[in-house]
Amino acid sequence: MKQTLIAATLALTATGALAAPQDYTLDPGHSQVVFSYNHLGFSTTYGMFSGFEGVISFDAEDPAASSVNVSMPLMSMMTGWEKRFEHFMSEDFFGASEGDMVTFTSTGIEVTGDNTANITGDLSMNGVTKSVTLDAKLNQSLEAHPMNGKPWMGFDATTTLLRSDFGVDKFAPYVSDEIDVKISIEAGQAE
Numbered sequence: 001m002k003q004t005l006i007a008a009t010l011a012l013t014a015t016g017a018l019a020a021p022q023d024y025t026l027d028p029g030h031s032q033v034v035f036s037y038n039h040l041g042f043s044t045t046y047g048m049f050s051g052f053e054g055v056i057s058f059d060a061e062d063p064a065a066s067s068v069n070v071s072m073p074l075m076s077m078m079t080g081w082e083k084r085f086e087h088f089m090s091e092d093f094f095g096a097s098e099g100d101m102v103t104f105t106s107t108g109i110e111v112t113g114d115n116t117a118n119i120t121g122d123l124s125m126n127g128v129t130k131s132v133t134l135d136a137k138l139n140q141s142l143e144a145h146p147m148n149g150k151p152w153m154g155f156d157a158t159t160t161l162l163r164s165d166f167g168v169d170k171f172a173p174y175v176s177d178e179i180d181v182k183i184s185i186e187a188g189q190a191e
Contacts (some may be wrong), residue, residue: 021059021066024153024187028052031185033072037163038176047079047088049102056187058153067106068119074100074126092170094126107131115139119157128166134159134183151189158182 033049054070074096079085089096106121115138123132136157145152161179164172 019059019061021057022151023190024056024058024151025190026052026054026056026070027186027188030154031187032183034182034184036180036182037178040174045084047077049077051076054104054185054187055190056153056155063117064109064111066109068121069103069105071101071103073098074102093168100126104132123161126166126168130165132159132161145188148188152186153188154184154186156182156184 028051031050031052031054033052034046035048036044036046039045049072052070052072054068057067057069059065074094075089075098077085077088079088088094094100101124103124104121105124106119108120110118110120112118117136117138119134119136120131121134122129134157136155139154139156141151141153143151159181161181162177163169163179164177169177
């Protein structure tokens with residue numbers, strides 16, 4: 001009986017039925033979080049994070065069992081204007097200091113289509129953690145990246161946040177409380 005169980009386990013493993021999730025490391029050069037908000041009804045203002053770290057643990061057999069963990073230094077925010085960056089880092093908004101991080105850790109994934117899912121997770125920022133849901137799409141997954149030969153994946157996702165949920169509500173509602181977030185990431189199989 002024991003030999004039969006071992007043989008069955010090896011056979012299932014060889015066919016991928018028991019395949020373990022595979023870790024993919026974010027490509028910092030091709031991963032961005034872009035945010036935008038309405039400024040007094042006059043314009044839409046944009047900012048971005050790039051060069052951040054994270055890991056996607058992807059379960060090809062059961063995508064709902066996958067997970068995402070991302071972290072980015074708050075002070076790596078790019079606003080396109082030094083005075084705006086300084087204002088965002090001031091006590092009016094984040095009161096930021098070196099080492100302050102923005103993190104996202106998934107808590108659940110609901111597969112909604114062949115290449116789409118809602119990824120729910122804990123977003124921590126400015127000393128506050130709130131549950132948010134990302135509307136995510138797998139853009140492409142290749143066994144071999146055309147330039148480096150490694151297994152590679154790319155995703156886009158969107159969500160809307162209320163900055164007041166994170167204690168960053170200065171000038172709301174004149175400067176919109178709603179922040180639109182667009183995420184585009186690439187990740188390569190971890191070694």
